[in-house]
Amino acid sequence: MSRSSNSEKECKGPQMRWRQRATDDSGFGGNGNPPGECVDTSPFREGEFSLSRSAGGGCLTRNFKCYFPNAVHVRTLLTNIDLIEFESSIDGIFHNEVHNSIGGLMARMDAASAPEFIPHHGFIDKIWSDWQKRGNNETYFQDIEEVLPGTNYLPREMLDLEHLPGGICVVYEDPKSVVFEELRC
Numbered sequence: 001m002s003r004s005s006n007s008e009k010e011c012k013g014p015q016m017r018w019r020q021r022a023t024d025d026s027g028f029g030g031n032g033n034p035p036g037e038c039v040d041t042s043p044f045r046e047g048e049f050s051l052s053r054s055a056g057g058g059c060l061t062r063n064f065k066c067y068f069p070n071a072v073h074v075r076t077l078l079t080n081i082d083l084i085e086f087e088s089s090i091d092g093i094f095h096n097e098v099h100n101s102i103g104g105l106m107a108r109m110d111a112a113s114a115p116e117f118i119p120h121h122g123f124i125d126k127i128w129s130d131w132q133k134r135g136n137n138e139t140y141f142q143d144i145e146e147v148l149p150g151t152n153y154l155p156r157e158m159l160d161l162e163h164l165p166g167g168i169c170v171v172y173e174d175p176k177s178v179v180f181e182e183l184r185c
Contacts, residue, residue, distance in 0.1 A: 028116050029060070037061040037104050044115055051105070055113035061104030068101055069094055078131055086131060095124050126172040129161050 029042030038059035046059040161170040
């Protein structure tokens with residue numbers, strides 16, 4: 001994800017570049033500006049984009065706290081073979097902390113209305129997929145005999161993203177970056 005802000009500070013995270021140039025009107029926009037933290041760049045700027053009524057209407061808000069896990073954090077996470085530690089890290093640091101670091105709408109219960117919500121969760125899914133490819137499927141999921149809520153599927157049927165029920169195949173593309181190649185596990 002990318003783009004701009006009127007701030008001099010630059011926040012970066014894996015596959016995300018939140019701040020670039022104050023004049024950049026592409027991508028997801030940058031940080032919100034006081035007093036209401038409304039985004040004033042990109043197609044999501046105030047006046048061009050407004051939230052649905054279910055999300056309270058009004059402008060898209062952000063309030064960067066500037067903590068984003070980086071490629072080294074991702075690599076460290078992927079080397080963790082313990083499911084409980086992995087799940088705790090991905091949920092707490094990579095998911096929740098990024099929501100809170102973006103702030104504004106992403107830190108609220110209706111965060112799904114933010115344009116960056118789906119790419120953020122897609123990246124969380126990619127990390128999970130990369131971790132699984134390292135052979136970390138854990139027998140825990142194999143032993144559960146209750147179907148997943150709202151489905152007719154057992155958890156073990158959802159472990160191989162390239163062979164999901166119904167012929168669904170999910171493949172994540174690795175970032176094209178020298179840094180990524182150097183840090184690849």
